[in-house]
Amino acid sequence: MMAKNRISLEINGEAVEADVRPNRLLSDFLRDDLALTGTKRGCETGVCGACSVLVDGDVVKSCLSLAIQMNGCSLTTVEGLACDGAPSPLQKSFMECGGLQCGYCTPGFLMAASDLLARTSRPDVATIRKNLSGNLCRCTGYQGIVDAILDASEKMHGT
Amino acid sequence: MRDFHYLEPRTVSEATAMLADHGEEACVFAGGTALILALRQRMMAPGVLVSLGQLEEMRAIRFDPKEGLLIGAMARHNDIARSKIVRQHYPVVAEMAGGLANPQVRNQATIGGNLCYADPSTDPPACLLALGAELTIKGQHGARRIPMDEFNVDYFTVAMEPGEILTQIRLPPPDQEVTTFYRRHLRTPAEHRPVANLALAVRNRGGAFEDVRLIVGAATPAPQLLDGVQDYLSGRSVTAEVAAEAADRAAEEMFPISDGRGDEGFRRQVVRALTRRLVAEAANLDWKETE
Numbered sequence: 001m002m003a004k005n006r007i008s009l010e011i012n013g014e015a016v017e018a019d020v021r022p023n024r025l026l027s028d029f030l031r032d033d034l035a036l037t038g039t040k041r042g043c044e045t046g047v048c049g050a051c052s053v054l055v056d057g058d059v060v061k062s063c064l065s066l067a068i069q070m071n072g073c074s075l076t077t078v079e080g081l082a083c084d085g086a087p088s089p090l091q092k093s094f095m096e097c098g099g100l101q102c103g104y105c106t107p108g109f110l111m112a113a114s115d116l117l118a119r120t121s122r123p124d125v126a127t128i129r130k131n132l133s134g135n136l137c138r139c140t141g142y143q144g145i146v147d148a149i150l151d152a153s154e155k156m157h158g159t
Numbered sequence: 160m161r162d163f164h165y166l167e168p169r170t171v172s173e174a175t176a177m178l179a180d181h182g183e184e185a186c187v188f189a190g191g192t193a194l195i196l197a198l199r200q201r202m203m204a205p206g207v208l209v210s211l212g213q214l215e216e217m218r219a220i221r222f223d224p225k226e227g228l229l230i231g232a233m234a235r236h237n238d239i240a241r242s243k244i245v246r247q248h249y250p251v252v253a254e255m256a257g258g259l260a261n262p263q264v265r266n267q268a269t270i271g272g273n274l275c276y277a278d279p280s281t282d283p284p285a286c287l288l289a290l291g292a293e294l295t296i297k298g299q300h301g302a303r304r305i306p307m308d309e310f311n312v313d314y315f316t317v318a319m320e321p322g323e324i325l326t327q328i329r330l331p332p333p334d335q336e337v338t339t340f341y342r343r344h345l346r347t348p349a350e351h352r353p354v355a356n357l358a359l360a361v362r363n364r365g366g367a368f369e370d371v372r373l374i375v376g377a378a379t380p381a382p383q384l385l386d387g388v389q390d391y392l393s394g395r396s397v398t399a400e401v402a403a404e405a406a407d408r409a410a411e412e413m414f415p416i417s418d419g420r421g422d423e424g425f426r427r428q429v430v431r432a433l434t435r436r437l438v439a440e441a442a443n444l445d446w447k448e449t450e
């Protein structure tokens with residue numbers, strides 16, 4: 001058995017120190033070691049996007065990352081989106097516009113949309129669709145998700 | 160995934176020394192998007208991963224009027240797509256990098272990892288070949304430069320020795336008279352990887368093509384230069400009929416692969432359509448009318 005390595009990182013604004021084995025996936029580290037189970041495991045091959053998190057502001061797939069790569073990084077998971085326990089404007093728009101049904105894909109879509117809205121305050125539909133191309137949803141047919149992101153961008157950045 | 164040691168060298172020479180020390184046991188780790196899948200499937204079981212993640216110098220993108228565009232091998236696809244320097248001097252490369260895979264993979268996968276892994280169903284190789292790229296490779300005993308034409312040897316095989324690291328991709332200063340076009344084709348819009356792609360560089364002299372470079376990627380074991388079509392197009396004034404003839408010749412000349420994404424025949428048809436459209440576009444013809 002290999003030795004564990006100490007990593008220091010920030011998750012949702014809190015400093016975290018942990019000992020991880022080099023072969024620990026980031027998705028398993030978040031869910032199984034830190035009990036941050038908002039991040040989902042779907043395909044575990046980089047296709048479905050259910051495992052998406054932000055690393056230094058960029059959306060990535062945590063099933064294609066090692067926890068040890070995150071040393072010194074700042075992460076945001078879906079648990080970090082709410083403001084003082086209340087859903088963020090983006091989360092509210094998902095609820096109001098039919099952006100989810102079963103909800104399994106939702107954390108991943110929220111993280112991809114967060115990355116997009118941080119870069120582009122008023123994206124058009126084509127840009128939204130392009131930026132969701134790394135996430136799959138089996139329920140909504142995507143229209144509700146696109147509507148939710150348009151709605152959130154209006155509420156957050158005005159018309 | 161089997162256990163391994165994870166090393167983080169601070170300089171390229173430290174990295175090559177570590178690779179030399181651990182020999183066959185060691186493997187370079189860049190963004191991890193290809194390697195983690197291979198490790199989980201136990202297609203590979205290295206004892207030591209030498210991560211290039213701390214080598215900031217290898218992530219830089221610069222332009223030098225004499226040397227051209229210099230892209231560090233650790234630049235992620237989105238670093239390239241969003242780089243002002245790349246967009247200014249080589250917009251076709253920024254477009255290509257910003258359109259491949261999906262947003263998450265573009266944020267974590269590197270151009271160097273993409274080239275070294277040499278999975279045939281990828282975008283950068285054909286595009287970079289059309290632009291005359293040159294690669295810098297470093298080993299324990301120094302650096303060498305090779306033209307991209309010599310790099311992709313076969314399916315998942317490149318002209319690198321164990322222990323070597325790809326450090327930089329150089330594109331010569333753009334020639335203002337040469338235009339480069341790049342197109343990819345996906346089997347369905349929900350697929351991430353291309354079933355075929357095509358890159359075309361031409362000097363358009365009043366309708367006549369010169370210095371033609373035509374490369375097919377993703378549909379062949381390694382990107383393939385279509386010499387026959389290049390010769391056919393050189394010096395010719397391109398009409399709709401010429402574009403159609405070039406397309407037939409491209410479909411004929413290529414050596415297609417067959418896999419889950421498409422069989423040989425399908426790939427020939429896709430390359431035929433891509434060639435006709437791209438050649439017509441390069442000649443400022445409306446390809447939709449060439450049927």
Ligand SMILES: Cc1cc2nc3c(=O)[nH]c(=O)nc-3n(C[C@H](O)[C@H](O)[C@H](O)COP(=O)(O)OP(=O)(O)OC[C@H]3O[C@@H](n4cnc5c(N)ncnc54)[C@H](O)[C@@H]3O)c2cc1C
Pocket residue numbers: 045046047186187188189190191192193194195211232233259260261264267268269270271272273274275276280281282283323324325326351352353
């Ligand atoms: C879901 C998905 C969709 C994708 N779609 C596309 C697509 O549409 N188009 C496309 O082009 N690609 C696509 N890819 C492939 C992706 O671009 C590659 O996986 C990626 O670029 C590999 O880079 P990396 O940094 O993650 O490499 P790693 O996984 O870290 O390494 C890959 C290999 O290269 C070696 N290596 C890495 N860097 C170096 C170096 N500098 N010197 C020497 N050896 C090195 C490693 O040892 C390893 O063998 C897709 C991948 C996924 C997972």
Ligand code: FES
Pocket residue numbers: 040041042043044045046047048049050051052061062063064
């Ligand atoms: S679980 Fe990571 S992309 Fe599907």
Ligand code: FES
Pocket residue numbers: 099100101102103104105106136137138139140
């Ligand atoms: S809401 Fe069920 S998968 Fe998207």
